[in-house]
Amino acid sequence: MxxxxxxxxxxxxxxxxxxxxxxxxxxLIYLTYLNTYFQTQYFAFFGGLAAIAALIWGTDTIKHLxxxxxxxxxxxxxxxxxxxxxxxxxxxxxxxxxxxxxxxxIAAIIGAVAGLMANHVVRMDxxxxxxxxxxxxxxGAMTVLGLATMACGTFEFLGMITGTVSFxxxxxxxxxxxxxxxxxxxxxxxxxxxAIQHSFNACLGPGEQQDRTLMLAAECGFLSxxxxxxxxxxxxxxxxxxxxxxxxxxxWLYTYTKYIALSKRDAYAWLDAQPIMxxxxxx
Amino acid sequence: MSALGGPKQxxxxxxxxxxxxxxSIVLIIVALGLAYFLVQMAGVIxxxxxxxxxxxxxxxxxxxxxGGAPAAMGQSPGIATGVAMLxxxxxxxxxxxxxxxxxxxxxxxxxxxxxxxxxxxxxTCTMVNVIYIFGxxxxxxxxxxxxxxxxxxxxxxxxxxxxEGHGLPFISWVGGVVGGALGGLGGTLIYLELLDIYQAQLPxxxxxxxxxxxxxxxxxxxxxAVGMFLxxxxxxxxxxxxxxxGPHDPKFKRFPRAIIAAAVASAVAGFFAIALLELxxxx
Numbered sequence: 001m002x003x004x005x006x007x008x009x010x011x012x013x014x015x016x017x018x019x020x021x022x023x024x025x026x027x028l029i030y031l032t033y034l035n036t037y038f039q040t041q042y043f044a045f046f047g048g049l050a051a052i053a054a055l056i057w058g059t060d061t062i063k064h065l066x067x068x069x070x071x072x073x074x075x076x077x078x079x080x081x082x083x084x085x086x087x088x089x090x091x092x093x094x095x096x097x098x099x100x101x102x103x104x105x106i107a108a109i110i111g112a113v114a115g116l117m118a119n120h121v122v123r124m125d126x127x128x129x130x131x132x133x134x135x136x137x138x139x140g141a142m143t144v145l146g147l148a149t150m151a152c153g154t155f156e157f158l159g160m161i162t163g164t165v166s167f168x169x170x171x172x173x174x175x176x177x178x179x180x181x182x183x184x185x186x187x188x189x190x191x192x193x194x195a196i197q198h199s200f201n202a203c204l205g206p207g208e209q210q211d212r213t214l215m216l217a218a219e220c221g222f223l224s225x226x227x228x229x230x231x232x233x234x235x236x237x238x239x240x241x242x243x244x245x246x247x248x249x250x251x252w253l254y255t256y257t258k259y260i261a262l263s264k265r266d267a268y269a270w271l272d273a274q275p276i277m278x279x280x281x282x283x
Numbered sequence: 284m285s286a287l288g289g290p291k292q293x294x295x296x297x298x299x300x301x302x303x304x305x306x307s308i309v310l311i312i313v314a315l316g317l318a319y320f321l322v323q324m325a326g327v328i329x330x331x332x333x334x335x336x337x338x339x340x341x342x343x344x345x346x347x348x349x350g351g352a353p354a355a356m357g358q359s360p361g362i363a364t365g366v367a368m369l370x371x372x373x374x375x376x377x378x379x380x381x382x383x384x385x386x387x388x389x390x391x392x393x394x395x396x397x398x399x400x401x402x403x404x405x406x407t408c409t410m411v412n413v414i415y416i417f418g419x420x421x422x423x424x425x426x427x428x429x430x431x432x433x434x435x436x437x438x439x440x441x442x443x444x445x446x447e448g449h450g451l452p453f454i455s456w457v458g459g460v461v462g463g464a465l466g467g468l469g470g471t472l473i474y475l476e477l478l479d480i481y482q483a484q485l486p487x488x489x490x491x492x493x494x495x496x497x498x499x500x501x502x503x504x505x506x507x508a509v510g511m512f513l514x515x516x517x518x519x520x521x522x523x524x525x526x527x528x529g530p531h532d533p534k535f536k537r538f539p540r541a542i543i544a545a546a547v548a549s550a551v552a553g554f555f556a557i558a559l560l561e562l563x564x565x566x
Contacts, residue, residue, distance in 0.1 A: 070521065070524070071524035072365055072366055072367060072517070072520040072521060072523070072524065072525065073351070073365035073367065073368075074364075075365060075367060076365060076366065076517045076521075079367045079371065079513045079515075079516070079517055080367075080513060080514055080517035080518075082513070083509070083510040083511065083512070083513030083517070084510065084511070085510075085550065086464050086506055086507070086509075086510040087507060087510050087511070087552045087555050087556055089508075089556065090503070090506070090559060090560075091555045091556075091558070091559055094559060094560065094561075094562045094563045095565070095566050096565075096566030097514050098480055098566055101486060102437065106555060110514075110548075110552055110555070111552065112549060113310060113547060114548050116303070116306060116542035117303070117518060117543075117547055117548055118518060118521050118544070120299060120300045120302055120303030120304075120306065120545075121299040121300075121303040121307060121540055121544045122299075122518060122521050122522045122540050122541060122544050123297040123298075123299065123300075123540065124521055124524075126328070154422065157563055158563065158564075161499045170403055172545040174495075175489075175491070175495055175496055175498055175499045176498045177500070178498075179498045180499055180502050180503060181498035181502060181505075182498065182502070183498075183501075183502045183505070183506075185506050186501060186502070186506055186509070188506065189506060189509065189510075199350035235309045243310050255326035259441065277503070
């Protein structure tokens with residue numbers, strides 16, 4: 001069933017997207033450390049922005065990998081990215097302030113093993129396979145780590161497994177009301193997976209344009225960020241979560257309008273169809 | 284096939300490269316050695332369980348009749364979606380079944396996982412055939428074999444011209460259920476091994492009782508089981524490259540490659556999952 005998937009030429013070179021995505025997500029995720037530094041939670045939303053930087057990079061990687069015709073559908077690349085990413089992200093989170101860097105290293109190891117297996121044992125023999133799976137594992141890991149950080153305000157493991165609950169005026173520490181203890185990590189996993197696998201799957205084909213595909217990736221990222229911002233009301237302060245929600249909604253509205261504008265630009269023609277009006281008093 | 288390269292279309296099965304085999308053996312031994320070094324014998328036993336679980340998942344995926352996009356148009360036999368999606372559905376259903384039965388002991392939990400995965404595939408396969416036969420009006424006919432190996436039904440007189448077969452013959456239905464059961468079994472095994480490790484380590488680390496850390500342990504084991512399940516399912520999907528009809532399909536003979544790849548990928552990802560709690564509090 002291997003079908004060649006058409007991808008548009010031109011646009012920003014992949015290596016440039018790679019550098020922007022890697023450095024951007026790393027810097028943005030470290031900005032959430034301002035929370036620990038200033039003892040606040042207002043900087044949690046930088047985690048979501050880090051995830052979006054990684055998602056844009058990951059979408060460009062998927063575009064390169066899938067142009068070889070995997071025969072298994074575009075979403076499978078997103079699933080292996082998040083599958084290896086979640087292991088790396090949670091392992092990395094246990095290393096305190098080094099979490100984002102360790103996450104990248106561990107994800108690269110798991111991705112390299114998966115890529116070597118795919119090329120040398122399963123014999124896919126795709127030239128970009130190993131590099132792509134390394135990149136995708138890092139993207140998946142940064143997405144999970146970023147969104148988890150956004151939900152609880154810290155990328156440190158103990159912060160992810162402990163939460164507080166108020167009971168009759170007493171504040172009790174508990175493991176149930178936390179990002180991992182409450183299994184919010186599973187929701188984050190799926191929010192990240194949907195965001196990474198959708199954009200190229202939706203935009204592929206003749207006339208695919210890089211800026212449109214990447215804009216859709218950012219739009220999907222902001223959509224996931226809205227959901228995580230709502231989740232974060234349970235774990236961080238109301239004002240901090242509200243700031244995250246407002247930023248996600250503004251980001252989503254901006255990227256969505258831009259994406260629609262780009263779709264209209266690339267379309268041959270479009271009709272702004274209005275709803276069919278019912279005549280008053282019945283027909 | 285893509286002009287850029289990609290898998291070569293050869294008649295036989297390409298065997299893994301020598302480098303791939305050597306690398307696989309080395310990586311498995313290194314992972315087992317590191318697991319022994321960090322978590323002693325319990326770590327080795329858990330890692331062996333995870334490797335067996337990953338291999339079962341990859342093997343099970345080969346049984347599942349995957350039709351892909353052509354099946355949605357009734358032009359090839361199987362269920363009309365990708366390998367990764369079907370495997371994830373069956374495996375996660377199995378994992379839920381197994382996780383629910385976890386307190387009843389290993390044997391019951393594994394059986395629960397297998398029944399959960401098999402049941403999901405049985406319902407899916409049955410409903411697929413209901414839609415094919417009563418909705419689309421097409422009979423079940425395989426394109427790869429002339430006779431159903433189980434029922435002895437013949438196919439050529441029912442197969443439409445220009446198609447690779449259509450519908451879901453009985454052998455594919457059986458394959459789907461077996462694949463779902465194996466996937467559920469493997470996913471549950473990974474989950475139970477990780478749960479044992481975390482339930483032993485977390486109370487010491489956090490100075491809490493087993494009941495208090497249960498949400499964290501269950502959530503961590505669950506999300507890692509899902510992650511490793513998806514890595515193995517996608518590697519198996521890459522091995523199949525596209526569509527497969529079930530155990531009677533010539534592509535089924537490729538499964539040894541996927542088993543090697545899954546064993547190595549599970550060993551490496553499983554090692555990081557087992558070693559997760561070793562670094563907490565170090566930095």
